[in-house]
Amino acid sequence: MKQQNQKKAKLFGSRKLSFRGIKNFWVPKKHGGVFLKEYKISAISEGTVIDHITPEATFKVIEILNLDKRPDLIISVGNNMSSKQIGKKGIIKISGSFLGADDANKIALIAPNATLNIIKNFKVTEKKQLKIPEKIEGIVKCFNPNCITNVERVPTKFTVTSRDPLKLLCAYCERRMKREDIILL
Amino acid sequence: MAKILKQRNYHEDVRMGSFKGKDLISIKDLSKEELLHILDATSKIKGKELLKGKVLATLFFEPSTRTRLSFESAMSKLGGAVIGFGSPNITSISKGESLHDTLKMVESYANIIVMRHPVDGSVRYAAESVSVPVINAGDGVNQHPTQTLVDLYTIKETFGKLDGLTIGFLGDMKYGRTVHSLAYALSHFKVKLVFISPEELRMPEHYLEELRERKVSFTEIEDLEEVSQQLDLLYVTRIQKERFPDPVEYERFKGSYRIDKSVLLQSKQGMKIMHPLPRVDEISMELDATKNALYFEQAKNGVIIRQTLLALLLGTIR
Ligand SMILES: [Zn+2]
Numbered sequence: 001m002k003q004q005n006q007k008k009a010k011l012f013g014s015r016k017l018s019f020r021g022i023k024n025f026w027v028p029k030k031h032g033g034v035f036l037k038e039y040k041i042s043a044i045s046e047g048t049v050i051d052h053i054t055p056e057a058t059f060k061v062i063e064i065l066n067l068d069k070r071p072d073l074i075i076s077v078g079n080n081m082s083s084k085q086i087g088k089k090g091i092i093k094i095s096g097s098f099l100g101a102d103d104a105n106k107i108a109l110i111a112p113n114a115t116l117n118i119i120k121n122f123k124v125t126e127k128k129q130l131k132i133p134e135k136i137e138g139i140v141k142c143f144n145p146n147c148i149t150n151v152e153r154v155p156t157k158f159t160v161t162s163r164d165p166l167k168l169l170c171a172y173c174e175r176r177m178k179r180e181d182i183i184l185l
Numbered sequence: 186m187a188k189i190l191k192q193r194n195y196h197e198d199v200r201m202g203s204f205k206g207k208d209l210i211s212i213k214d215l216s217k218e219e220l221l222h223i224l225d226a227t228s229k230i231k232g233k234e235l236l237k238g239k240v241l242a243t244l245f246f247e248p249s250t251r252t253r254l255s256f257e258s259a260m261s262k263l264g265g266a267v268i269g270f271g272s273p274n275i276t277s278i279s280k281g282e283s284l285h286d287t288l289k290m291v292e293s294y295a296n297i298i299v300m301r302h303p304v305d306g307s308v309r310y311a312a313e314s315v316s317v318p319v320i321n322a323g324d325g326v327n328q329h330p331t332q333t334l335v336d337l338y339t340i341k342e343t344f345g346k347l348d349g350l351t352i353g354f355l356g357d358m359k360y361g362r363t364v365h366s367l368a369y370a371l372s373h374f375k376v377k378l379v380f381i382s383p384e385e386l387r388m389p390e391h392y393l394e395e396l397r398e399r400k401v402s403f404t405e406i407e408d409l410e411e412v413s414q415q416l417d418l419l420y421v422t423r424i425q426k427e428r429f430p431d432p433v434e435y436e437r438f439k440g441s442y443r444i445d446k447s448v449l450l451q452s453k454q455g456m457k458i459m460h461p462l463p464r465v466d467e468i469s470m471e472l473d474a475t476k477n478a479l480y481f482e483q484a485k486n487g488v489i490i491r492q493t494l495l496a497l498l499l500g501t502i503r
Contacts (some may be wrong), residue, residue, distance in 0.1 A: 076358055146325050148306040152283055172306025174211060174390055 042076065048099040049117040049124075050107070052090045055080050058090030058111040060184055065099070066104055073097050086113055101128060106139060108132045109166075110184060112129060130161050140168065143181040147173035156185065188356050205500030208319045212330040212366050217373035221292040224338050227493045229502040234494075236265035239499055241375040242295035243269035245322070246286075246302040251462065251484070252322050252331075256299050259491035268294060281411050285314045292317055297499055332461060333366045335490045339483045340418065343457055347374040355381045356422035356467060358388035358405075360430050363461045364422055365392050368403075372396060378403040379412050383438050386424070409444075413452040419444075421460045421467050445469035449477060461481055 053061055058079045062068055067075055074095040085091035090104035090111075104116045118126040136158040142149045149156045149172055157171035166179040204223075209215075215223075241260040245253050248271055257267045274427060284307060292315040300308050305325035312319035323329040341347050352371065354364050358380045365388070368378055376450060378401060380388050387405060396403055413419070424442055429435040443466060449456070458467055460480040472478050496502040 127384050142303060146303075148284075148304050148310045151304050151307075152310070154284075154310050170306065172309050173325070174213065174306070176395075 041142070042093075043122060044076075044093050044095045044119055045122050047093065047095040047097055047119050049094075049119060050099070050104070050111075051089070051115050051117060052083060052086055052113045053090035053092065053107075053111040054086070054113065055088050055090050057107070058092065060110055061092065061107045061114075064110075065103060067092070067094065081132060101131075102133070104128070105131055105133045106136075109139065109182070132160055132166070134160050136160065136168065139179075139185060141183045141185045142170045142173060142175070143171065143177050143183065144173045144175045147175070149173075197432055199413045204497040204503070206318060207498060208309075208321075209330055209494060209498065210309045210312055210319070210321045210324075210330045212370050213328075214331045215330075220334070220337065220370065222372065223334060223442070223490075223493060223497065224341055226497055226502060227338065227489050229491060230263070230492045230496065234264045235496050236260060236263035236499060239265040239351065240294065241267050241269075241295045241495065242263055242291045243267060243322075244273070244298060244300040244302075245269070245271045246300070246307075246422045247287045247323070248272045249301055249323060251487075252301065252329075253299075255484075256320075256322065256491050256495075259488050259495055262488070263492055263496065265495070269299075270425075284311055288314045291315075299494060320494060320498070323362075326360065328366060330366065330484075331487075331491060331494065332363055333370050334494070335364070335406075335483060335487045336367050336459065336461075337370055338490050339459065339479055339486050342486070343479060343482075344417065347371070347376070349375060350417045351377040351379070352420060353379040353381055353409070353412055353416040354420045354422065355409060355444070357386045357424045357428065358382040358422075359386045360425065360428060361422045364388070364420070367420065367451040368392070368396060368401070369399075372399040372401045379416065380405045381407065381409050381412070381442075383407060383441070386438070394484055409442075410449070410451060413448065413456070416453055416456050418457045418459060419448075419452075421458060421464075423461075423463075423467060438470065439466070443467055443469070444472070446471050446475075449475070 027185040050061065058077065062077065067073070068097045077090070079090040080088045081091060098118055099116065101116070107114060109132055111130070114130050116128040116130060117124045138155050140156060140158060142156055144150070147170060148154050149170070154172070159171065161167045161169050161176065168177045168182070170177070241256065243253050247474060250271070253271055260267050288298070288311045290347055295317060297318045297320070298315065299320045299322050300311055301322040302308060303325055305327040308321040310322040321328055321330055337347065340350070344350060354368070358364055359382070371378065380403065383469070384407065421444060422436070424438050426435050444458070446469065456477060457479050458468065458472060458477050460483070462480055462484055468480070473481070493502070
C-alpha cells in the first residue's frame, strides 16, 4: 500500500487528488508520506457563507459579527482550510440567517478577500465581494497613544479617506493610519 | 436642535451662515467660504452688548495664559461673563472624573465652552458630550483653530489678500502645531510655502502628504538665505529645548534659526515677520519696532477673532 502511494506521488507530485469522491492530499515523505482526508464542513440549505477569510482573521470576524452571542443560530467554522486563491482560508457558515451587506462590510477591513454567499435551497443565489465601508466605528484601535480613544473609554471612529491604498482618518486626533498601522480592538 | 447641527461638524462642510449652535474643533472642518466668512464677520463686532447675559466657561486642563486671557477679554468686551479654571490642579476635576462627566456638569452653567486639553482629540469628544457650542483652544499636538484664524486674519489685513503670497515658515516644522494648521488653512488659497528647518525638525511626512494631495506648492530647505529674497512673509516658530535630548544640539539650532535686523538686509523689501508668541529668543527685540514685525498685531487680532467666533456660535451675529 505504501509503495503504491509513493508511485502516485511520483505521477502527480503533491497535487490534490480526487479519489472515490473524497478529496485527498498526499503529504510528502519528509512529513510522513501518507494520504490525508480533507475535512470539509457540511453544506447548508439556507443561510450565509463567508468564504476566503484570511485565517488570522476568522475568529475576529466571528467576534465583530457577534456570532459568538447568537445561541439561536447554527454556525460552522473552518479555519486553515486549503484555498487555491489565498493558500489557506477560513470559512464561516451560518444556517438560517442572511447577513446584510452593511454588516458584512464591517469585516472587509480585516478580511479583504472574503466573499459573501447567500444560500437558498443549497444553491448560491447571491455572491458579493465585500467592500470597506466609508465609516468604521469600533473594530479598529487608533495608533496614536495620545489619542483620547486610548486615554478614556471612547469608542473609536474613522473615516476611510482612501481604499487603495487603505487610509483611515481618526475622527478625534485626526491622524491618518495606513494598513500597516491598523490594530484591531 | 443644537445636537443635530453639531453632527454635521463631523468632517463635513456645512452651509455658510449656519454657525449658530455649532462647535469649532478643527480648522479642517471649515470650508474656504466659511473661513472667509469668519474673517469678514469681524466687521460686525460693534457695541458692548452683543453677549450680555451669556456665560462662557473656559476649561484649561493645560495652562495657556495667553489664549485664556484672549478669550476672557473677548467675552468681557461683548458684555458676557466668564467662569472656569486655568489649570486642572486647582480643581478636583482632573482626579478620576471622566471628561464626559465634567463637561455635562459645566454645560448646565454656561452657554458656550472654550477648552484646552493635553490629549489629542479630547475637545472633539467633549463637544460630543454636550449640546452647547464648544471651541477648541488646543488639543494636544492636534489643533488650535482660533490661532490659525488669527494668523489668517492678520495676513489678510496686512496684504489685503490671501492669494498670490510666498510664505516661509522658519524653525520647528516637526512639532509645530501652529505651522501644520496654518499650512493646511492656506491650502485653500493660491500660495507658495517654504518650510525652513534643520533636517531633524522637518515637517512629518503625513502632513506633507496631505499638502501634496491638496495640490499645495511647497519646498523644504535648511537655509533661510536661499529664499529670503522671495518671501512676502516669514512665519517664525519656537524651537523648544525639551525636544532635544542633547543641549549642545539645541544651542546649535537655536543659533542658526534666530533672526535679527541683518535678515532684513538680505530679504525682499517689506517682508513681514509673524510669530505665534511667546517667543524665547528666536526673534531679536531690535526687530520689534520695525514695520516688518507683525507679531504684536497678531496678539491684538486674537481678541477680535475670538469675539467674532463667540458671537457667531452663540448666534448673535451671522
Ligand atoms: Zn486617534
